[in-house]
Amino acid sequence: MSLHSRGRGRGPGGPRADQRGYSLLEIIVAFAVLGLALSLLLGTLSGGTRQVRWAADSGRAVLHAQSLLDEVGVGEVLVPGRRDGEFEGGRYRWVLDVAPYVDRERPPGQPADPYAPQLLQLRLVVSWGEGGPRERLQVDTLRLVQPDPSGLSG
Template identity: 75%
Template sequence: MNIVRRGRVRLPQRGYTLLEIIVAFAVLGLALTLLLGTLSGGVRQVRWSADSARAALHAQSLLDEVGVGEVLAPGIRDGTFDGGRYRWRLDIEPYVDRARPPGQPADPFAPQLLHLLLQVQWGEGTPRERLQLESLRLVQPDPSAVSG
C-alpha cells in the first residue's frame, strides 16, 4: 500500500517587507514636502500681489489728492497708510527740461511744471516691497510771490 502524505504546501508569503514600507514612507514624505513647499510659495505670491496692489491704490489716491485745495510747492512730504503698514515719501521739485538751452530766462508769470516722485514701501522695504511713481503737474505761479 502506498501511503500518500498529504501535507501542507508552503506557498510564498504575500506582503511587504519592512524595507519596502520604509522606502514608501520616504517617498511619501518627499512628495508631501515638495507639495507643501509649492503651496507655501503660492501663498507668498498671493500675499505679495495683494500688498503691492494695495500700495498702488494708496499711491494713486495720494497722487490724486496732491495739489487739490492747496498750492503745490517744491519740498518733501512723508507719511503712512494703514496704521504704519505702508510708508510713503513724496519729493516735489521743479521740472528741468533737458531740451531747453541752458541760460534761457524763464517767464516768472508762466505756469510752472513740477516733477513729483512718490515712493511707497511696505514690509521690510526690500526691492520687491517698494513702489515708485512719477508724475508731472502744471501749477500756476503764486501772484503774491511774483509781485514782491
C-alpha cells in the first residue's frame, strides 16, 4: 500500500480533505433555533404558572364565599338589602345582595301569607385582582326564613 492511498490527500498532521467543520452561519442558525425553542418553553411554563396562580386564587375565593354564606343569617335576622366587605386585607372583596324571591309560577295579585316562611334570594359576588370576568365568582342561593314575630305584631 502506498502512502497516498492510505492518507488520501492528507498532509503530515493536517485534516483530511473529506472532513470539514461547521461554518459560522450554521452555528448562528443553530443558536437561533435553540433560542426560539427556549423562549417557547419558557412561555409555556409561565402560562402554566399563571394558571396555577389563578386556580389558587379562585379556590380561596370559593372558600371565602362558602364561609360567608355559612355565617349569613346565623344569630341575626336575615333582611333584604346589600352588604359588602373584604377578606385578607382587601385582596378579596365581596358584595352580598339579599332580596325577596319572586316566584314566576305564582299568579300575580295573589296575597302572600305574612306568617308563612319566606324565601330570600342571596347573590354573593367575590372578586379579586383587577376584578375582571376571570377574577370574579358569583354564587346565587335561596334561604328560607321565618318571619320576625316582633315585626308583625304591629
